[in-house]
Amino acid sequence: MRRRHRSSELLDTGSAGAGQPAKTVVLLISGRGSNLEAILQAQLPCRIAAVISNRADAGGLDIAREHGIPAIVIEHGKFPSRSAFDEALIMEIEANRPDLVVLAGFMRILTPEFVEHYRGRLINIHPSLLPSYSGLDTHRRALNDGVKIHGCTVHYVTSDLDHGPIIIQAAVPVLKDDTPAALAARVLHEEHRIYPQAISWICSGRVALGGDGKVNFRLLEQPAPPLISPGLD
Numbered sequence: 699m700r701r702r703h704r705s706s707e708l709l710d711t712g713s714a715g716a717g718q719p720a721k722t723v724v725l726l727i728s729g730r731g732s733n734l735e736a737i738l739q740a741q742l743p744c745r746i747a748a749v750i751s752n753r754a755d756a757g758g759l760d761i762a763r764e765h766g767i768p769a770i771v772i773e774h775g776k777f778p779s780r781s782a783f784d785e786a787l788i789m790e791i792e793a794n795r796p797d798l799v800v801l802a803g804f805m806r807i808l809t810p811e812f813v814e815h816y817r818g819r820l821i822n823i824h825p826s827l828l829p830s831y832s833g834l835d836t837h838r839r840a841l842n843d844g845v846k847i848h849g850c851t852v853h854y855v856t857s858d859l860d861h862g863p864i865i866i867q868a869a870v871p872v873l874k875d876d877t878p879a880a881l882a883a884r885v886l887h888e889e890h891r892i893y894p895q896a897i898s899w900i901c902s903g904r905v906a907l908g909g910d911g912k913v914n915f916r917l918l919e920q921p922a923p924p925l926i927s928p929g930l931d
């Protein structure tokens with residue numbers, strides 16, 4: 699991760715802070731696990747205790763095992779209801795007593811009870827600049843609308859699907875001949891940059907969800923350049 703520190707910025711020391719135990723994180727996945735891999739490779743100031751998938755064929759399970767992290771499968775199809783599945787999921791997550799639960803391509807809608815249980819400790823990455831293009835098929839819909847800038851968002855999860863408080867976003871240009879796959883790849887590259895950053899901020903205490911439902915930042919804002927798309931002459 700790129701870092702530009704200034705004297706007044708709270709430095710990320712790579713740990714949870716002097717004398718503080720590292721925060722414990724559990725990741726939930728359903729698929730290939732490229733965000734999981736980016737998070738594992740970022741060597742964050744936290745302990746990844748387990749990766750749980752609702753699908754036995756999720757590629758991310760192998761990535762977890764390669765990193766020596768317990769890879770657990772809880773198949774949603776084996777439960778009579780969404781709430782029964784979510785209860786089993788909570789039991790498995792709680793065995794690790796996590797400070798943070800990270801949805802990394804977890805393709806199940808969670809019950810309000812689950813979301814409430816993990817209020818302020820549950821984050822997600824979504825492949826659009828929320829609040830635009832919540833839901834599925836975001837890249838095709840963005841291309842159909844002719845938007846010139848698209849991107850991705852890391853946010854706290856609330857029961858309002860894909861509309862929780864925003865932590866960080868990355869924007870990419872939409873190019874003239876883009877296909878959904880080409881645009882998805884450009885966005886995914888940025889997902890792999892912003893998700894580790896968001897987790898690092900939370901685990902080092904620099905970002906938290908306030909009681910008012912807004913994100914509290916203890917960061918010195920790094921000004922980002924404007925993105926104009928198509929570019930000016």
Ligand code: GRF
Pocket residue numbers: 729730731732733734758802803804823824825850886889
């Ligand atoms: C990502 O595009 C993420 O934004 C979305 O699901 C996809 C997961 O990809 N929520 P991967 O499994 O991390 O490769």
